[in-house]
Amino acid sequence: MTIHTKKHRLKQAIREVVRSNGGVEAAVEGLRVQKTHLARYGSANDMSYFMPIDIVCELEAKCSKPIVTQALAHELGFELFRIPPTDAEGQVSEQLRKVFKESGEVFVAGADALADNRVDEEEAIGLLKETDEAIGALVRLQKLLERRIEGRSEVAAA
Incomplete structure (x- = not known):
């Protein structure tokens, strides 16, 4: 470019x-x-x-x-994802379930797309949507885990 x-x-x-x-x-x-x-x-x-x-x-x-x-x-080859505000302790488990669900949907869509050994444009659009949702779920989980670790280190220092 x-x-x-x-x-x-x-x-x-x-x-x-x-x-x-x-x-x-x-x-x-x-x-x-x-x-x-x-x-x-x-x-x-x-x-x-x-x-x-x-x-x-x-x-x-x-x-x-x-x-x-x-x-x-x-x-620059990067993607941005909105990180929803959160501070609830129990949200890590909930977010982890979302990661499993969204990642599973990528695998299902991918397997369906490969049924004929090729990924056409319509299938690529569907896979892109599922991939975006899985990545977003992973980024949100990452932020929750970072907050969990930060919270523990503050407690330990107190």
Whole structure:
């Protein structure tokens, strides 16, 4: 992928985060920049002018979607997952069951797809959905386990 293509994808994400905030007129409310700058950040005609990171943070927080951050992560080969807030002790067992369930659904979908020794586009779409759900469940489990360990070390130190 060329740097030109990457810049176009980032510009597209910038336009999307502005749209998600109601367009330029609405999105500029409370920001330190003027609407002409906000419009220029998303312009495909100016590939040397990009949105400052603090503006990205403010707009993503306003719409509760990491649109530009996700695009940046994607360019670097990473994926973002929302981690739901949690603090209940019993949730590790519940989340572990979800991991088993979601992972099992990936195996079932994969086995079904391979029945004819190939994965067609429709099957790939289904597998991608199941895989996303399994990865999300695993990431949530990881965070719960990290919190459990952090909680124990605090108790031990007290």
